[in-house]
Amino acid sequence: FRTLDDPRAIEEERRLCYVGITRAQEMLFLTHTRERRLWGGFREHCKPSLFLGELPKELIAGSARKTQAGKTAASPVPKNISASNSRLSQQGKNLQLMDWKAGDRVLHPAFGLGEITHVLGAGDKVNLAINFSGLGRKIIDPRSAKLQRLD
Template sequence: PEELEEERRLAYVAFTRAKQRLVLSFAAIRRIFGQQRVGIPSRFLTELPGEDIEWIGARSSSASRPTAPLEPSRDPTDSYVDYSEGSDLSDLEGLRRGVQVRHPKFGVGEVTEVMQGSPPRVSVHFPGWGTRKIIASYLEPA
Protein backbone atom coordinates (compact mmCIF):
# COMPACT_ATOMS: atom_id res chain seq x y z
CA PRO A 1 0.00 0.00 0.00
CA GLU A 2 2.70 2.55 0.91
CA GLU A 3 4.80 1.46 -2.07
CA LEU A 4 1.80 1.78 -4.36
CA GLU A 5 1.09 5.31 -3.10
CA GLU A 6 4.74 6.25 -3.68
CA GLU A 7 4.52 4.89 -7.25
CA ARG A 8 1.30 6.86 -7.76
CA ARG A 9 2.94 10.03 -6.42
CA LEU A 10 5.96 9.60 -8.71
CA ALA A 11 3.70 9.02 -11.71
CA TYR A 12 1.72 12.17 -10.84
CA VAL A 13 4.93 14.21 -10.55
CA ALA A 14 6.13 12.87 -13.91
CA PHE A 15 2.78 13.59 -15.59
CA THR A 16 2.56 17.15 -14.24
CA ARG A 17 6.10 18.08 -15.41
CA ALA A 18 4.82 18.33 -18.98
CA LYS A 19 4.52 22.01 -19.96
CA GLN A 20 2.02 21.74 -22.82
CA ARG A 21 1.57 18.15 -23.90
CA LEU A 22 2.30 14.72 -22.48
CA VAL A 23 2.63 11.63 -24.67
CA LEU A 24 2.60 8.24 -22.96
CA SER A 25 3.11 4.91 -24.69
CA PHE A 26 3.73 1.25 -23.99
CA ALA A 27 4.62 -1.84 -25.98
CA ALA A 28 1.55 -4.04 -26.38
CA ILE A 29 3.78 -6.94 -27.38
CA ARG A 30 7.54 -7.25 -27.01
CA ARG A 31 10.17 -9.89 -27.46
CA ILE A 32 12.40 -10.73 -24.48
CA PHE A 33 15.14 -13.31 -24.90
CA GLY A 34 13.37 -14.65 -27.98
CA GLN A 35 9.98 -15.03 -26.28
CA GLN A 36 6.97 -12.91 -27.16
CA ARG A 37 5.44 -11.21 -24.11
CA VAL A 38 2.23 -9.22 -23.68
CA GLY A 39 2.73 -5.80 -22.12
CA ILE A 40 0.23 -4.18 -19.80
CA PRO A 41 -0.05 -0.38 -19.47
CA SER A 42 0.51 1.35 -16.15
CA ARG A 43 -2.32 0.98 -13.66
CA PHE A 44 -2.23 4.76 -13.20
CA LEU A 45 -3.41 5.52 -16.75
CA THR A 46 -7.01 4.73 -15.82
CA GLU A 47 -6.79 7.31 -13.01
CA LEU A 48 -6.10 10.23 -15.37
CA PRO A 49 -8.94 12.75 -15.90
CA GLY A 50 -10.79 11.59 -19.01
CA GLU A 51 -11.86 14.98 -20.36
CA ASP A 52 -8.28 15.97 -21.28
CA ILE A 53 -7.08 12.61 -22.56
CA GLU A 54 -6.99 11.38 -26.15
CA TRP A 55 -6.51 7.60 -26.34
CA ILE A 56 -5.06 6.47 -29.65
CA GLY A 57 -3.48 3.26 -30.83
CA ALA A 58 -3.87 -0.05 -32.59
CA ARG A 59 -6.32 -1.55 -30.10
CA SER A 60 -9.46 -0.42 -31.95
CA SER A 61 -10.75 2.17 -34.37
CA SER A 62 -12.60 3.93 -31.57
CA ALA A 63 -9.35 4.30 -29.60
CA SER A 64 -11.31 4.46 -26.38
CA ARG A 65 -9.98 4.75 -22.87
CA PRO A 66 -8.89 1.41 -21.32
CA THR A 67 -11.83 -0.10 -19.47
CA ALA A 68 -10.24 -3.21 -18.00
CA PRO A 69 -9.15 -2.85 -14.39
CA LEU A 70 -5.43 -3.25 -13.99
CA GLU A 71 -4.29 -5.19 -10.98
CA PRO A 72 -1.31 -3.95 -8.94
CA SER A 73 1.93 -5.82 -9.41
CA ARG A 74 5.00 -5.70 -7.20
CA ASP A 75 7.13 -7.78 -9.57
CA PRO A 76 7.60 -6.24 -13.06
CA THR A 77 7.62 -9.72 -14.58
CA ASP A 78 4.02 -10.14 -13.35
CA SER A 79 3.01 -7.88 -16.25
CA TYR A 80 3.83 -10.67 -18.64
CA VAL A 81 2.18 -14.01 -19.22
CA ASP A 82 3.92 -17.26 -20.11
CA TYR A 83 1.28 -19.07 -22.16
CA SER A 84 3.27 -22.29 -22.15
CA GLU A 85 2.13 -22.90 -18.57
CA GLY A 86 -1.57 -23.00 -19.51
CA SER A 87 -4.32 -22.12 -17.06
CA ASP A 88 -7.24 -23.52 -15.12
CA LEU A 89 -9.47 -23.19 -18.20
CA SER A 90 -7.48 -25.34 -20.65
CA ASP A 91 -9.89 -28.29 -20.30
CA LEU A 92 -13.07 -26.16 -20.80
CA GLU A 93 -14.38 -27.15 -17.38
CA GLY A 94 -16.59 -24.35 -16.11
CA LEU A 95 -16.58 -22.50 -19.45
CA ARG A 96 -20.03 -21.72 -20.82
CA ARG A 97 -21.88 -18.78 -22.30
CA GLY A 98 -22.17 -15.87 -19.86
CA VAL A 99 -19.17 -16.81 -17.67
CA GLN A 100 -16.70 -14.02 -16.87
CA VAL A 101 -13.05 -14.72 -17.75
CA ARG A 102 -9.82 -12.70 -17.62
CA HIS A 103 -7.20 -12.26 -20.34
CA PRO A 104 -3.83 -10.60 -19.61
CA LYS A 105 -4.17 -8.08 -22.46
CA PHE A 106 -7.94 -7.61 -22.90
CA GLY A 107 -8.95 -7.75 -19.22
CA VAL A 108 -12.28 -9.19 -18.05
CA GLY A 109 -14.80 -10.34 -20.64
CA GLU A 110 -17.90 -12.50 -21.05
CA VAL A 111 -17.87 -15.85 -22.86
CA THR A 112 -20.20 -15.80 -25.87
CA GLU A 113 -19.31 -19.17 -27.44
CA VAL A 114 -17.25 -22.28 -26.58
CA MET A 115 -15.73 -24.27 -29.45
CA GLN A 116 -14.46 -27.83 -29.00
CA GLY A 117 -11.24 -28.73 -30.76
CA SER A 118 -7.54 -29.00 -30.30
CA PRO A 119 -6.83 -26.56 -28.85
CA PRO A 120 -10.28 -25.56 -27.55
CA ARG A 121 -11.23 -21.97 -28.40
CA VAL A 122 -13.60 -19.52 -26.78
CA SER A 123 -15.30 -16.40 -28.16
CA VAL A 124 -15.19 -13.69 -25.51
CA HIS A 125 -16.63 -10.16 -25.63
CA PHE A 126 -14.27 -7.65 -23.98
CA PRO A 127 -15.57 -4.10 -23.35
CA GLY A 128 -13.49 -1.68 -25.42
CA TRP A 129 -11.94 -4.51 -27.45
CA GLY A 130 -14.92 -6.28 -29.02
CA THR A 131 -15.36 -10.04 -29.42
CA ARG A 132 -12.19 -12.12 -29.73
CA LYS A 133 -11.65 -15.83 -30.39
CA ILE A 134 -9.04 -17.04 -27.91
CA ILE A 135 -7.46 -20.38 -27.09
CA ALA A 136 -9.01 -21.42 -23.75
CA SER A 137 -5.66 -21.91 -22.00
CA TYR A 138 -4.92 -18.18 -22.46
CA LEU A 139 -7.84 -17.36 -20.15
CA GLU A 140 -8.36 -17.64 -16.42
CA PRO A 141 -11.45 -17.36 -14.23
CA ALA A 142 -12.41 -13.74 -13.46
Protein backbone atom coordinates (compact mmCIF):
# COMPACT_ATOMS: atom_id res chain seq x y z
CA PHE A 1 0.00 0.00 0.00
CA ARG A 2 1.51 3.29 -1.08
CA THR A 3 0.38 6.82 -0.74
CA LEU A 4 2.16 9.96 -1.84
CA ASP A 5 -0.43 12.17 -0.17
CA ASP A 6 0.77 11.59 3.38
CA PRO A 7 4.46 12.10 4.25
CA ARG A 8 3.91 10.06 7.42
CA ALA A 9 2.80 7.08 5.33
CA ILE A 10 5.94 7.38 3.20
CA GLU A 11 8.12 7.44 6.31
CA GLU A 12 6.22 4.45 7.71
CA GLU A 13 6.92 2.49 4.50
CA ARG A 14 10.61 3.41 4.78
CA ARG A 15 10.68 2.35 8.44
CA LEU A 16 9.00 -1.00 7.69
CA CYS A 17 11.44 -1.67 4.85
CA TYR A 18 14.46 -1.08 7.08
CA VAL A 19 12.95 -3.02 10.00
CA GLY A 20 12.48 -6.00 7.70
CA ILE A 21 16.04 -5.75 6.40
CA THR A 22 17.64 -5.44 9.81
CA ARG A 23 15.74 -8.47 11.20
CA ALA A 24 17.80 -10.82 9.02
CA GLN A 25 20.41 -12.69 11.05
CA GLU A 26 22.84 -13.93 8.42
CA MET A 27 21.41 -13.77 4.92
CA LEU A 28 18.67 -11.73 3.27
CA PHE A 29 16.98 -12.44 -0.05
CA LEU A 30 15.15 -9.51 -1.64
CA THR A 31 12.69 -10.27 -4.42
CA HIS A 32 9.60 -8.66 -5.88
CA THR A 33 6.85 -9.52 -8.31
CA ARG A 34 5.94 -7.55 -11.40
CA GLU A 35 2.20 -8.07 -10.96
CA ARG A 36 -0.28 -9.61 -8.58
CA ARG A 37 -3.77 -10.94 -9.08
CA LEU A 38 -6.64 -9.37 -7.22
CA TRP A 39 -10.04 -10.77 -6.38
CA GLY A 40 -12.08 -11.16 -9.55
CA GLY A 41 -9.08 -11.96 -11.73
CA PHE A 42 -7.88 -8.38 -12.03
CA ARG A 43 -4.15 -7.81 -12.28
CA GLU A 44 -2.22 -5.02 -10.65
CA HIS A 45 1.27 -3.90 -11.69
CA CYS A 46 3.66 -3.94 -8.70
CA LYS A 47 6.75 -1.85 -8.12
CA PRO A 48 9.51 -2.60 -5.62
CA SER A 49 9.81 -0.30 -2.64
CA LEU A 50 11.29 3.10 -3.49
CA PHE A 51 13.58 2.68 -0.51
CA LEU A 52 15.45 -0.30 -1.91
CA GLY A 53 17.30 2.22 -4.07
CA GLU A 54 18.67 3.82 -0.89
CA LEU A 55 20.60 0.68 0.04
CA PRO A 56 24.37 1.09 -0.43
CA LYS A 57 25.44 -0.66 -3.63
CA GLU A 58 28.53 -2.18 -2.01
CA LEU A 59 26.26 -4.21 0.32
CA ILE A 60 24.27 -5.76 -2.51
CA ALA A 61 25.17 -8.77 -4.64
CA GLY A 62 23.01 -10.43 -7.25
CA SER A 63 21.82 -10.15 -10.80
CA ALA A 64 18.68 -10.00 -12.89
CA ARG A 65 17.42 -13.21 -14.48
CA LYS A 66 14.61 -14.17 -16.83
CA THR A 67 11.51 -15.93 -15.56
CA GLN A 68 9.88 -18.79 -17.45
CA ALA A 69 7.59 -16.24 -19.05
CA GLY A 70 10.67 -14.44 -20.40
CA LYS A 71 10.37 -11.35 -18.26
CA THR A 72 13.34 -10.03 -16.35
CA ALA A 73 13.21 -10.82 -12.66
CA ALA A 74 15.58 -10.19 -9.81
CA SER A 75 17.46 -13.18 -8.52
CA PRO A 76 17.79 -13.64 -4.79
CA VAL A 77 20.21 -11.10 -3.39
CA PRO A 78 22.28 -12.54 -0.56
CA LYS A 79 23.54 -10.07 1.99
CA ASN A 80 25.43 -10.54 5.21
CA ILE A 81 23.29 -8.30 7.40
CA SER A 82 24.90 -9.00 10.76
CA ALA A 83 28.26 -7.72 9.51
CA SER A 84 26.80 -4.61 7.94
CA ASN A 85 24.00 -3.59 10.29
CA SER A 86 25.85 -0.69 11.87
CA ARG A 87 27.26 0.43 8.53
CA LEU A 88 23.83 0.40 6.90
CA SER A 89 22.27 2.31 9.79
CA GLN A 90 25.02 4.92 9.76
CA GLN A 91 24.91 5.36 6.00
CA GLY A 92 21.13 5.72 6.13
CA LYS A 93 21.52 8.55 8.64
CA ASN A 94 24.23 10.21 6.56
CA LEU A 95 22.29 10.24 3.29
CA GLN A 96 21.66 13.82 2.31
CA LEU A 97 18.65 14.94 0.31
CA MET A 98 19.53 16.82 -2.83
CA ASP A 99 18.61 20.47 -2.81
CA TRP A 100 15.03 19.76 -3.94
CA LYS A 101 12.25 20.34 -1.42
CA ALA A 102 8.47 20.16 -1.27
CA GLY A 103 6.98 23.43 -2.42
CA ASP A 104 9.66 24.13 -5.05
CA ARG A 105 8.18 25.23 -8.36
CA VAL A 106 9.72 23.65 -11.45
CA LEU A 107 9.49 23.74 -15.22
CA HIS A 108 9.62 20.43 -17.14
CA PRO A 109 10.19 20.56 -20.92
CA ALA A 110 7.25 18.24 -21.68
CA PHE A 111 4.90 18.61 -18.70
CA GLY A 112 5.24 22.37 -18.12
CA LEU A 113 4.86 24.08 -14.74
CA GLY A 114 4.66 21.99 -11.61
CA GLU A 115 5.14 22.01 -7.86
CA ILE A 116 7.10 19.40 -5.93
CA THR A 117 4.81 17.73 -3.40
CA HIS A 118 7.22 15.09 -2.06
CA VAL A 119 10.92 14.27 -2.20
CA LEU A 120 11.24 10.47 -2.27
CA GLY A 121 14.52 8.78 -1.40
CA ALA A 122 17.79 10.42 -0.48
CA GLY A 123 21.27 11.15 -1.74
CA ASP A 124 21.69 10.24 -5.39
CA LYS A 125 18.56 8.04 -5.28
CA VAL A 126 16.03 10.88 -5.18
CA ASN A 127 12.73 10.91 -7.07
CA LEU A 128 10.33 13.82 -7.00
CA ALA A 129 6.55 13.70 -6.82
CA ILE A 130 5.47 16.73 -8.84
CA ASN A 131 1.94 18.01 -9.36
CA PHE A 132 1.70 19.41 -12.90
CA SER A 133 -1.12 21.79 -13.82
CA GLY A 134 -3.76 19.90 -15.78
CA LEU A 135 -1.74 16.64 -15.81
CA GLY A 136 -1.82 15.57 -12.17
CA ARG A 137 1.00 14.03 -10.19
CA LYS A 138 4.03 12.41 -11.80
CA ILE A 139 7.10 10.76 -10.26
CA ILE A 140 10.21 12.25 -11.87
CA ASP A 141 13.89 11.30 -11.60
CA PRO A 142 15.64 14.70 -11.45
CA ARG A 143 18.89 13.17 -12.74
CA SER A 144 17.33 12.31 -16.10
CA ALA A 145 14.65 14.99 -16.42
CA LYS A 146 15.70 18.46 -17.46
CA LEU A 147 13.95 20.27 -14.63
CA GLN A 148 14.41 23.97 -14.13
CA ARG A 149 13.75 25.37 -10.65
CA LEU A 150 11.69 28.56 -10.69
CA ASP A 151 12.07 31.29 -8.07
